[in-house]
Amino acid sequence: MQLRELGKTGTTVAEIGVGVWRYGGGVEPLRQAIELGASLIDTAEAYGTEKVVGEAVSGIRDRVFVATKVSGSHLSYDEVLKAADASLRRLDTGYIDLYQIHWPNSLVPIQETMRAMETLVDRGLVKYIGVSNFSTAELREAQATMRKYPIVSNQVLYNLNRRQIEEELLPYCQKNHVTIIAYTPLDSGQLTKASAQSSRPDQMKVLELVAAQVQKTLAQVALNWCISRPGVITIPKSDRAARVVENCQASGWLLSSAQMQLLESAFPIGSRK
Numbered sequence: 289m290q291l292r293e294l295g296k297t298g299t300t301v302a303e304i305g306v307g308v309w310r311y312g313g314g315v316e317p318l319r320q321a322i323e324l325g326a327s328l329i330d331t332a333e334a335y336g337t338e339k340v341v342g343e344a345v346s347g348i349r350d351r352v353f354v355a356t357k358v359s360g361s362h363l364s365y366d367e368v369l370k371a372a373d374a375s376l377r378r379l380d381t382g383y384i385d386l387y388q389i390h391w392p393n394s395l396v397p398i399q400e401t402m403r404a405m406e407t408l409v410d411r412g413l414v415k416y417i418g419v420s421n422f423s424t425a426e427l428r429e430a431q432a433t434m435r436k437y438p439i440v441s442n443q444v445l446y447n448l449n450r451r452q453i454e455e456e457l458l459p460y461c462q463k464n465h466v467t468i469i470a471y472t473p474l475d476s477g478q479l480t481k482a483s484a485q486s487s488r489p490d491q492m493k494v495l496e497l498v499a500a501q502v503q504k505t506l507a508q509v510a511l512n513w514c515i516s517r518p519g520v521i522t523i524p525k526s527d528r529a530a531r532v533v534e535n536c537q538a539s540g541w542l543l544s545s546a547q548m549q550l551l552e553s554a555f556p557i558g559s560r561k
């Protein structure tokens with residue numbers, strides 16, 4: 289598994305981790321991911337999966353980078369501290385590696401939320417602060433309120449079918465050392481369906497062509513494309529250990545520029561809203 293620097297922190301993380309939204313696979317697939325170096329696990333207080341993550345990392349906590357999120361409805365100062373405490377208990381850990389604001393909430397001043405996030409770092413309960421689903425303007429505004437620590441990541445929707453971040457957010461984050469954590473990288477499994485089963489057969493034929501050229505699966509090409517950009521890592525979800533292995537093998541090789549071009553003309557920006 290190849291590693292990438294998180295923001296400008298000097299800390300490296302797996303370029304392919306695992307996400308556990310709607311996860312029902314138990315401990316084994318997560319342990320498998322960690323064994324293969326996909327040692328970034330992304331959860332959230334809203335997912336109901338922090339407990340299983342805690343079980344999976346029990347005894348090997350120092351080998352895993354645990355990311356979780358405070359919900360957009362818990363962003364007052366006191367609520368953030370309370371949510372972090374509850375996440376720490378469910379995760380059965382003394383610290384969260386990356387604590388992210390799940391969604392922005394315009395009803396709570398962002399400086400209040402960020403003050404709570406910085407307090408958590410000061411107390412040693414959180415190592416790094418991230419956000420999720422923040423637009424460029426929201427990210428800039430949040431960054432401007434930081435007193436001591438940087439925002440190291442923004443977790444957003446990004447896959448071949450959903451390339452909108454390339455227009456503004458991705459270049460901004462690359463320039464400002466904010467790692468993009470690409471969520472739903474397989475478009476909820478749509479990018480793994482053979483053209484004959486897909487509602488978008490022409491596009492999937494192109495993905496199949498590239499997959500045949502590089503002798504990889506559709507999922508592996510879709511994930512590899514996602515992390516082909518500097519400053520982007522991704523967190524596919526699978527309940528199945530075999531698919532976790534498959535997804536990890538999307539790291540460590542490169543699509544050619546001709547293959548990238550082929551994919552990007554078949555899946556243009558804005559083709560799906």
Ligand SMILES: NC(=O)c1ccc[n+]([C@@H]2O[C@H](COP(=O)([O-])OP(=O)(O)OC[C@H]3O[C@@H](n4cnc5c(N)ncnc54)[C@H](OP(=O)(O)O)[C@@H]3O)[C@@H](O)[C@H]2O)c1
Pocket residue numbers: 306307308309310330331390420421443444470471472473474475476477478480507523524525526527528531532534535
């Ligand atoms: N911050 C946010 O607001 C936000 C929003 C959405 C998601 N996320 C994060 O991103 C993670 C991933 O996104 P996601 O779960 O929405 O979608 P995804 O990873 O794009 O797709 C997951 C789906 O693809 C299937 N799949 C996984 N690997 C496969 C493979 N190799 N071959 C065929 N099918 C495969 C899975 O089925 P099986 O499980 O049956 O294998 C599941 O149905 C989440 O778990 C979460 O951590 C964050």
